[in-house]
Amino acid sequence: MGVEQWRWAGQERFAGFCLTFLLNREPAAVAASLGADSLTLMTLAEAERAYPISRPGALLRLGAFDNWVFCFEDRAPIANRTPAILRLSKDTRMLQLSRSGDGMVVVRDVVDGRTMEMFEPGGAVYVDGPLRPRIAALLPAHSRIVAALAVVGDEVGANLDRATLDGRLATALSPLNEPAGRR
Template identity: 70%
Template sequence: MNVRRWAWAGQDRYPGFCLTLVRGRTPATVAAQLGADALRELTLAEAEEAHPISAPGALLRLGAYDGGVYCFEDRAPIANRTLAIARLSQGTRLLQVTKSGDGMVIVRDVVDGRTAELFEPGGAVYADGPLRPRVALLLAGHSRVVAALAVVADEAGVDLERATLEGRLATALSMRDEPARG
């Protein structure tokens, strides 16, 4: 497990984001399930130019890894909404780390629409499972979000770097008005 690869996530310049990992899907399928249709290969700089932060919508940055898809949203995320989670996890497994703008970190593991695990690293436990103790072991030397990302990525078998997220990825804008609660 490469914890240092996730150090960027604990920096103040990345105040909030959602990283969603879905098994057995394609970037186009995940984008469609989140309400976007036209995927374009863009760098982060190109995506931000095409879809300024002042404009509405959720910017989806998607890539494939062995066995699944990751979706990174760093503004107005919708993949962490109840109905989106249900759609994305239908018939498969979804792992997700969300860091809110106020610093709250949530880790979730959902299998076929059922929450298998849901917790705040070092905090509240809503549904306990095997990821929480693994995250807890890393909390002594790392921030909550870095520990959570390292464990979730290791569990999924994906190894992302910030440079990958800034590079050329399938990109789409979702204008879906996903309710916060389903």
């Protein structure tokens, strides 16, 4: 299990983000579930010019690893909202990590709308499962977000480094605004 490639997540620039992995989904279907009409291949720099932070909405950056699609949101995430979780996980498995601006980290494993596991690494456990002890084994040697990403990345076979996130990915801005809430 690699931890080093996930160190970027502990940097200040990524104070808050949501990273969602979905099994056997296409990027366009994920974007549509999150309220975006179309995807354009662009680098992060191009995306930030096309969709400046002053423009409201969630910036969706999507790619794939084998049978898994990922969606990375680092401003105004919506994939971690209850209605989106239900849509995204319908008929599939969803693994998701959210880090709020205040540093709270939440890991979710949802299958067809049913929460199989949900917890804060090193903190509250809402629904216990097999990922939590694997992440706990990496604490406190690594930050909660880096440990969580290393385990979830291992689970889905993803090595999502900064070069990938900064590179050309399917990108869209979603205007969707849904209520927050815990599931």
